Amino acid sequence: MASIVEIAKMAKVSKMTVSNVIHKKYEKVSKETRERIERILVETNYTPNLFARNLKSNSSKIILFTIPQTIENDPYKNTAFNNPFYGELINSIEFNLRKSGYYLMFRFVSDEEILSNLVLNWNVDGVIILGAVKKEIRTVFKDINVPVVFIDTYADLEESDSIVTEDEQGGFIATNHLIRRGKRKIGVVVSSIKEIGVASKRYDGYRRALDENNIPFDDKWLFEGFPSFEFGALIAQRIAKEKDAFDALFVYSDVMAIGVIKGLKDHGLRVPQDISVIGFDGLYIGDLCEPRLTTIKQDITAKGYMAVDLLVRKLDGRSLAPEHLTLPVKLIEKESV
Amino acid sequence: MASIVEIAKMAKVSKMTVSNVIHKKYEKVSKETRERIERILVETNYTPNLFARNLKSNSSKIILFTIPQTIENDPYKNTAFNNPFYGELINSIEFNLRKSGYYLMFRFVSDEEILSNLVLNWNVDGVIILGAVKKEIRTVFKDINVPVVFIDTYADLEESDSIVTEDEQGGFIATNHLIRRGKRKIGVVVSSIKEIGVASKRYDGYRRALDENNIPFDDKWLFEGFPSFEFGALIAQRIAKEKDAFDALFVYSDVMAIGVIKGLKDHGLRVPQDISVIGFDGLYIGDLCEPRLTTIKQDITAKGYMAVDLLVRKLDGRSLAPEHLTLPVKLIEKESV
């Protein structure tokens, strides 16, 4: 825990000389002095105090990655991480930040907290936000001049940087695939489509596929709810009761889709013989269920990479205008259709 | 981004007076001045610069949660987070840290990095480490006087604080359950048992159950390998080839167990009719596979809670002597046995 002053004393020089050695400003230091100081730095295992450095430089090398959500009072109730999507994304973000010399601070936050508590407090250099965020919050980031990359948000993004997947197209491909397989009574299971997020875009694609194939949409085909495995199973229960009303389902996420399949089977329906199910994400857990889940795959690790890359380019000043990147999707045929 | 000095100027007082208002040292400030300053604080949306504060106080309120591991060069290869165990744990840790006023910094680290890069650099107030850690690393934490809580480490813990599950007992219960169901040829699938981690303890429990039931252990019953879904499936392939050699398997983790079941079924064996499988962890994904996985459940959220609680007690000085906590396990009977 030696400070630069103590190193300077040991080397009998001023602390500025030590600082110059640390920063490799060798033209300021003679060879002998430099080597003497370097030896002492190694011996004492010196590491700079980043608080001091950050205070001076007014930058932290910390990037906040956050998932805004209603914060539960009970950690057992917060099931976000049950979805491997989050794990894969945070893994990729941490990996790429580390590679670029940044540190990851992770936190679930409520909308209010986002500003008061973290961005300002910590002088985080940048922020990556996953999921739908209210407009007020988004505009505030502009005021405080911290680069932000939004992942999977759609509303009013002209002036923000964002990364999304081909959600609409994915919904379209999924639904089209069902239609090409002869399905005509296609239900859709999503989280809320009122929020302008991935769910509503995937739903839009679903509707477009119906339209283009002249299949009239029936209000009863829409099932909305909390995007969890359990809720998927719950919805399946309702669907199983009117089994003849559907010959296929487009479910907006794999986790939900697996729940749906589980629920359908528990209520005596066979997948895909009685009813086909297609998911969205391409998670490995799709291979765990039986039948294996046909799905629309997105590259989550690439998403994390792109988010970090975009943010780092902002921080380096290599990207000035807002960018909106869209990652491709791909139909993965397994056995549930 | 107003600093305390600017606030002071606006209020026409010294910055110390502002500081006193912020810290609610009201006996130092008259009612009028106080209210004037408070108004300005609100108007300017003042938040203290934590770098400055931390520099002065030499504490950061940051807790590092880290999973030591060989850092892959390719984020696609890092599959740690595919195991929902990690997600549930980090969720619980973040939740409880936030509740106690701490911030979570997460990072995968190599052993070397642990010290040089983070603990010293960031003046993190405490560290939570998951998984087996070499002795050298552990001893260093003592030198630098940062409280550390180890999760799921066993080796040489006398002087460290640690939290584990009843791993040995869990392995015993699992194996005993198989034996009580009439199984006699019980294979065991673990990650490396050379490292002194949870895998070796669970294996110890397995061996004890065999011993106590006078079942001689056969070297061919042991399968070691990388603890992933894929590797579980790979091992199952080998097991399927000598199908008559086994009537049951104890797999040290659910993720691996699900892979094993998948692999067994892909090679024509029926679970549990031909061979029974029991897992360990109690993850929700155990319910996704068919048959649903019988397993030994541990409470991961409780584990995170205990880790944070113990660490915070260390930081508050409310726990001086090293503590070693062991969380209970419970047999959950489903359909794979």
Add this chain to the structure above:
DNA sequence: TCCTTTTAGTTTACCGTTATACCAATAATA
């Protein structure tokens, strides 16, 4: 009235680092 408290502040110094300005001694040039 004089002395002591109390009130309501202010001043100073420091946390560890770094940018900037400065300086002394030596080397190079005219």
Add this chain to the structure above:
DNA sequence: TATTATTGGTATAACGGTAAACTAAAAGGA
């Protein structure tokens, strides 16, 4: 020899916040 440039540093101030010591003015007590 006098002047200028280079080398190898040092001294100072600042980042924003806080603990501790200090002080001026008002209030209280004898």
